[in-house]
Amino acid sequence: MSIKRLNVLIIEDHKIIARAYKNILNEIEDYQFCINFAENCDEAVFQISNNENDIVILDLQLPTSKDDKFLSGEDVGLFLRKKTSKTKIIILTSITNQIRVLNIVKEINPEGYMIKSDIDVKDLKNSIHSVLQGKHFYSKTIKKITEVITYKGVTIDDFDRQILYHLSMGEKTKDLYKYIPLSTRAIEVRKTKLKTLLDVNKDDNFNLVKEAKKLGFI
Structure with missing residues (x-):
């Protein structure tokens, strides 16, 4: 079998991590990778503007460009x-903010999207194989965040499911802030939305949880 040659750009501001990615890539059989590096936004934009890349491995936390155009x-x-x-984009990051993740998936639609703490060497190799075969590869945290449900045109996201879950476990609404990184007011607004969506008129949690279970939300 012939060796396929691919150009890869690793955009990562920590040299040790970037070199580790390079070593892992060089262990993948049947491919020969020509690898370049960028440590900040300016270097990344220069590399992208002047070279054709088959794969870009991208960290989200980078030093900003000198003109502040790329943050x-x-x-x-x-x-x-x-x-x-x-170009196939594989994002490798530590950022798990739900709103930011969903926005990146919508706007960039990366072929690979992984949280660094989710994966090991084998996962990174598998992600390369997957994206080269035209597939997407998301790590478990990204999958959880992006597995939103649409019901009657309304999105049921992970926070909504967390609210329903903790209510099903007998927790009171006023205590949910202990488990969910939202204010009590934000939780109450979401709960009201869910009650309206599921056509639950009573103020108790039992019927809300009951309807949510029927629809497979929890």
Whole structure:
């Protein structure tokens, strides 16, 4: 079998991590990777503008560009997508903010999206194989965040499911802030939305949980 040669750009501001990615890539059989590096937004934009890449491994937490046009890896990813749709983007990050993750998936639609603490060497190798085969590869945390449910045109996200779950476990609404990173007011607003959506008129949690279970939300 012939060796396939691919150009890879690793955008990561920690040299040790970037070198570790390179070593892992070089262990993958049947491919020969020509690897370049970028440590900040300026270097990343220069590399993207002047080279054709088959794969870009992208960290989101990067030093900003000197002109403040590119503030993070997210801006770099958007720049890359506008330049070409051919390059496969694999995001490797520690950022798990739900709103930011969903926005990145919507705007950049990376072929790979992984939280660093979710994966090991085998997962990174599998992600490379998957994206080269035209598939998406998301780590468990990203999968959980992106597995939103749409019901009657309304999105039921992970926070909504957490509210329903803790209510089903007997927790009181006023105590949910202990388990969910939202204010009590925000939780009450979401709970009201869920009651309206599921057509639950009574003020008790029992019927809300009952209807949610029927629909498979919890």
